[in-house]
Amino acid sequence: MLQQATVQPGVAxxxxxxxxxxxxxxxxxxxxxxxxxxxPAIPPAGLLLAATAGIxxxxxxxxxxxxxxxxxIDAAMARTRGRPTxxxxxxxxxxxxxxGVVGGLGLAILWHxxxxxxxxxxxxxxxxxxxxxxxxxxxxxxxxxxxxGASGAMPPLLGWAAVTGDVTYQPLLLFLxxxxxxxxxxxALALYRRKEYARAGVPMLPVTHGxxxxxxxxxxxxxxxxxxxxxxxxxxxxxxxxxGAALVLDAVFLAYAVAIxxxxxxxxxxxxxxxSIFYLAAxxxxxxxxxxxxxxxx
Numbered sequence: 001m002l003q004q005a006t007v008q009p010g011v012a013x014x015x016x017x018x019x020x021x022x023x024x025x026x027x028x029x030x031x032x033x034x035x036x037x038x039x040p041a042i043p044p045a046g047l048l049l050a051a052t053a054g055i056x057x058x059x060x061x062x063x064x065x066x067x068x069x070x071x072x073i074d075a076a077m078a079r080t081r082g083r084p085t086x087x088x089x090x091x092x093x094x095x096x097x098x099x100g101v102v103g104g105l106g107l108a109i110l111w112h113x114x115x116x117x118x119x120x121x122x123x124x125x126x127x128x129x130x131x132x133x134x135x136x137x138x139x140x141x142x143x144x145x146x147x148x149g150a151s152g153a154m155p156p157l158l159g160w161a162a163v164t165g166d167v168t169y170q171p172l173l174l175f176l177x178x179x180x181x182x183x184x185x186x187x188a189l190a191l192y193r194r195k196e197y198a199r200a201g202v203p204m205l206p207v208t209h210g211x212x213x214x215x216x217x218x219x220x221x222x223x224x225x226x227x228x229x230x231x232x233x234x235x236x237x238x239x240x241x242x243x244g245a246a247l248v249l250d251a252v253f254l255a256y257a258v259a260i261x262x263x264x265x266x267x268x269x270x271x272x273x274x275x276s277i278f279y280l281a282a283x284x285x286x287x288x289x290x291x292x293x294x295x296x297x298x
Contacts, residue, residue, distance in 0.1 A: 034159025
């Protein structure tokens with residue numbers, strides 16, 4: 001009994017690692033922002049909790065399935081070679097069962113406690129990431145993160161649908177922001193991890209088209225991202241607080257993109273990748289603050 005008690009926490013931690021909690025936390029954060037923006041005031045707490053739990057569970061299940069499929073790739077990458085699926089401390093059958101149970105629970109919560117539209121959209125997001133991106137796109141085309149980025153851009157749209165039961169142009173703008181953010185975010189990572197991706201046989205853009213081409217594409221997509229982030233203000237979805245925050249955040253991101261294009265170094269790409277995560281979180285936080293400023297001043 002004592003031996004079992006000491007082993008179980010380790011197993012729990014290993015399953016937790018498979019859900020990629022840092023990635024899921026950003027997914028959940030943008031989904032929650034989508035929920036908050038969908039209502040004039042704060043939505044009911046029960047709905048917020050149910051939608052957040054359901055989306056988080058399905059996202060974690062998709063991440064675990066991704067780890068199951070990408071064992072060979074993970075073994076060749078320094079940042080992923082310690083995953084339980086690579087070192088063999090958790091079996092494939094256990095991961096598949098875990099992903100199915102956790103994902104099924106999340107979908108059930110969304111169906112019964114939120115609404116069917118959110119459940120179907122979340123299921124589509126799971127399929128888009130776990131199957132379309134992981135199984136089909138990533139090992140076959142350098143456009144994997146461009147096309148596959150659609151599934152990663154879904155969380156704010158899921159959050160909006162959870163509150164309203166509908167999808168309007170506003171959540172589609174939030175979708176476009178993350179969709180445009182994904183390529184420069186991942187290409188910064190791919191640039192300084194290019195040798196590992198090449199060793200793993202993954203056709204990331206720096207591997208198939210070279211560093212110089214990738215650096216230019218990173219700049220072009222960052223320019224596109226800057227334009228897209230101005231759409232919420234241009235459509236009167238947001239006010240001047242968001243506009244100011246977006247312009248500052250975009251200016252820094254553009255500075256990184258220009259620097260990567262002109263004077264690339266791995267250290268610079270690492271800083272750009274880290275900033276891109278902060279950028280998205282800060283941009284969506286600005287959306288939330290801008291949304292509630294009129295309520296605070298009234």
